[in-house]
Amino acid sequence: MAVTLGDVARHAGVSLATASRVLNGSARTVTDELSARVRSSAQELGYLPNAPAQALARASxxxxxxxxxxxxxxxxxxxxxxxxxxxxxxxxxxxxxxxxxxxxxxxxxxxxxxxxxxxxxxxxxxxxxxxxxxxxxxxxxxxxxxxxxxxxxxxxxxxxxxxxxxANRAGAAELVRALIGMGHRRFAVIGGPERLRVSQERLAGVREALTEAELTLPQDCVLEADFSREGGRRAAARLVDGHPGELLPTAILALSDICAVGVLAELRARGIDVPGRVSVAGFDDVPLAADLAPPLTSVRMPxxxxxxxxxxxxxxxxxxxxxxxxxxxxxxxxxxxxxxxxxx
Known part of the structure; x- marks a missing residue:
């Protein structure tokens, strides 16, 4: 069986990238000690360099x-x-x-x-x-x-x-703490797709702050949506339909500003006053957040x-x-x- 670059890397105790830089002639330098180890392992194992890989490494x-x-x-x-x-x-x-x-x-x-x-x-x-x-x-x-x-x-x-x-998780937790400080106790969250790590981090921050305050987040108040305007609007519609009248939470957290744009649009279309009846907050603080009607509370990402x-x-x-x-x-x-x- 032919000896691979991975075999050389394992034998030399270095990363695959480091072994490639030594043997394929990358312009990025490697220390003399690491270079010597890689070349020694290659010689000992009988590794033959791959010519196309050498060409690519030299020609970024x-x-x-x-x-x-x-x-x-x-x-x-x-x-x-x-x-x-x-x-x-x-x-x-x-x-x-x-x-x-x-x-x-x-x-x-x-x-x-x-x-x-x-x-x-x-x-x-x-x-x-x-x-x-x-x-x-x-x-x-x-x-x-x-x-x-x-x-x-x-x-x-x-x-x-x-x-x-x-700090996605910490930022989400601070947002919830700020709203709790205003007096909010009943929250709904419109998060992003569950398959995205950022969505999970932000939702974890929300739950962390609510747990600290001994508040619960009902499962039917956690809605998944695409990180898009239409995703936010559809999720807001589901939330309002499922929580008519006084059952609607007092604060809706959209875990991206672009989702929050859709939430505001849906609430406006239904005649639900923001923030008179329900407060809405976003996440990211994109440039348009301050120009919405009303201007959007958000977590500022640099x-x-x-x-x-x-x-x-x-x-x-x-x-x-x-x-x-x-x-x-x-x-x-x-x-x-x-x-x-x-x-x-």
Missing amino acids: TATIGVLLHDVADPYFGAIARAVGDASSKAGLLSLVASTDADPEQELHAVRMLHAQRVRAIVLAGSAYTDPAAAGPIDEALAGYRAQGGVVTAITEHGPGYDTVSP LELMGREAVRLALAATPGAEPQVVALPLEVVLRASTAPPARA
């Missing part, structure tokens, strides 16, 4: 690929713009791939960016919680990294990646900083180094869409 382009879920979403639009600006300042071009939160499309995009020999890939969309969806993508990214590519992530995508990590930091990590990546995590605190921004409840 001046391009950074950005994987995101929906370029029309203001959240992703702000990140994409920041990545583009930071890339341009470094003399690089950014290439955006919008995958509609579809694992198959994301896998295809990773393979295409690999084939285009991009210098780095920024994962701007949430990771998937289902191993069947995430596994093939992780394998494709591992192959890309093994040939000298760099991957950075915005939000947690698993160990091994340099990561820009906004979107431009997140994009810039992802590029900085990609350009500063050092072979064999421990992955870096840049933790970013979030801020609750109270606006006119929330107020003390008229009823408990």
Whole structure:
């Protein structure tokens, strides 16, 4: 059986990416000690380098690929713009791939960016919680990294990646605490798709704060929706239909601003006053949040900083180094869409 690059990496006690950089001639440097170990293992095992891999490792382009879920979403639009600006300042071009939160499309995009020999890939969309969806993508990214590519992530995508990590769970908990401080006791949550890790993190923060306050979140007050305007509107319709009159919770938390836009639209269409009858809050604090009617309470994500930091990590990546995590605190921004409840 032919000796593989993975065999060499295991024998030398290094990562697959490090072994590739040594044997395939990547422009990214490796320490003399690690290089010697890899070459010694390759010689001992009789490994024969792969010529196409060597060519790819030496020929990465001046391009950074950005994987995101929906370029029309203001959240992703702000990140994409920041990545583009930071890339341009470094003399690089950014290439955006919008995958509609579809694992198959994301896998295809990773393979295409690999084939285009991009210098780095920024994962701007949430990771998937289902191993069947995430596994093939992780394998494709591992192959890309093994040939000298760099991957950075915005939000947690698993160990091994340099990561820009906004405090989604803590931000959601602080939002709930602020509304409890206004007097709210009955909440509903319109979350994102369960298969997205960000959705689960934000919902966990909501539950954490409610538990601290010894408040319950009924199951029929937790609704799953797409992170979209229509998703938020449809979920709000289900919530109102299922909780007529005084049964409607006093605060609705939409775990993305774009969902909150749909919630506000549905409540307005039904003649339900915000915040007189029900308060509404979002998450992300995209630029349009302050311009809605009423202006939207939200959790501010430093979107431009997140994009810039992802590029900085990609350009500063050092072979064999421990992955870096840049933790970013979030801020609750109270606006006119929330107020003390008229009823408990």
